[in-house]
Amino acid sequence: MNEVTETMMNTRAALDDIIDTQRYPIHEPGTVAYDKLVERCQESLSDDGCCTLPGFLRPAAVERIAREAELLAPQAHRHQASHNPYFCEPRPELGETHPINRFQERTNGFVCSDLIDADSDLQTLYKSEGMTRFISQAFEIDPLHRFADPLACMPFNAMQPGDSFPWHFDTNEFTVTWMIRPPEHGGVFEYVPGIRDPEDEHYDDVAAVMAGHRSKVRTLDLGAGDMQLFMGRYTLHRVTQVQGSRARHVAIPSWARQPDMVGTPHRVKHLYGRVLPVHLERANMREDNLVD
Numbered sequence: 001m002n003e004v005t006e007t008m009m010n011t012r013a014a015l016d017d018i019i020d021t022q023r024y025p026i027h028e029p030g031t032v033a034y035d036k037l038v039e040r041c042q043e044s045l046s047d048d049g050c051c052t053l054p055g056f057l058r059p060a061a062v063e064r065i066a067r068e069a070e071l072l073a074p075q076a077h078r079h080q081a082s083h084n085p086y087f088c089e090p091r092p093e094l095g096e097t098h099p100i101n102r103f104q105e106r107t108n109g110f111v112c113s114d115l116i117d118a119d120s121d122l123q124t125l126y127k128s129e130g131m132t133r134f135i136s137q138a139f140e141i142d143p144l145h146r147f148a149d150p151l152a153c154m155p156f157n158a159m160q161p162g163d164s165f166p167w168h169f170d171t172n173e174f175t176v177t178w179m180i181r182p183p184e185h186g187g188v189f190e191y192v193p194g195i196r197d198p199e200d201e202h203y204d205d206v207a208a209v210m211a212g213h214r215s216k217v218r219t220l221d222l223g224a225g226d227m228q229l230f231m232g233r234y235t236l237h238r239v240t241q242v243q244g245s246r247a248r249h250v251a252i253p254s255w256a257r258q259p260d261m262v263g264t265p266h267r268v269k270h271l272y273g274r275v276l277p278v279h280l281e282r283a284n285m286r287e288d289n290l291v292d
């Protein structure tokens with residue numbers, strides 16, 4: 001057996017151990033089952049802006065990942081911020097009911113990707129070529145690359161009881177999550193698909209949702225091991241307040257169209273609590289110029 005074949009077989013065995021490959025044969029491109037799965041994801045993303053693959057991770061893998069998350073959670077960088085759905089500055093001339101002027105509190109903790117063990121299930125999954133190929137086909141974006149940002153490429157989002165993530169649109173075009181541990185209560189993902197498009201912000205519709213109109217709001221109660229794909233830039237979404245005694249742990253693996261994507265020093269410092277030389281070099285900056 002040559003080295004390349006051996007590596008492929010090892011990766012395949014490792015993926016089999018992590019993913020329920022019977023239901024989700026992401027390692028078998030070109031088969032009817034694979035094509036059906038991709039088609040199902042594409043349809044769901046196009047109709048609903050969102051696609052859930054329940055039980056994507058095997059229960060034993062979820063247990064291992066959950067243990068790792070539990071151990072790492074104390075190292076999460078906690079941050080609190082008040083933001084509008086667009087993460088932009090307010091514009092008082094638009095009036096206080098305009099969504100650009102509707103600020104809500106977010107409290108959250110992120111465990112940076114570089115703290116997650118290189119041999120862990122999560123890293124094996126994220127680094128596998130099969131995963132990137134599958135995500136690329138599901139979102140119909142080719143080529144697609146893993147984030148080159150060592151802190152932000154696959155962080156854990158650790159939301160404590162009381163934390164919430166208010167209504168927003170992601171800056172990334174799309175988002176993928178792996179639910180590792182749902183909370184006891186609350187922490188529900190709510191979304192309004194297709195409310196925004198590249199030509200029109202539909203501010204009135206966004207304002208209506210923020211004012212409490214629920215007719216277009218859909219909810220998703222994700223279970224441990226579920227994978228979720230959604231069109232975060234055009235889907236207004238939020239995570240309701242986490243309640244009960246335990247935290248909500250979600251892994252957020254990230255891909256981008258650009259091969260060398262890293263965050264800006266200010267954003268990385270704000271979300272993750274530190275920056276690395278790569279962030280500063282890209283921005284041609286020195287760390288002492290960074291104000292938190």
Ligand SMILES: O=C(O)CCC(=O)C(=O)O
Pocket residue numbers: 157165170175177189232237238239250252
């Ligand atoms: O935690 C989640 O389920 C989604 C988080 C989210 O909206 C985001 O990271 O932008």
Ligand SMILES: [Fe+2]
Pocket residue numbers: 168169170175232237
């Ligand atoms: Fe989001």
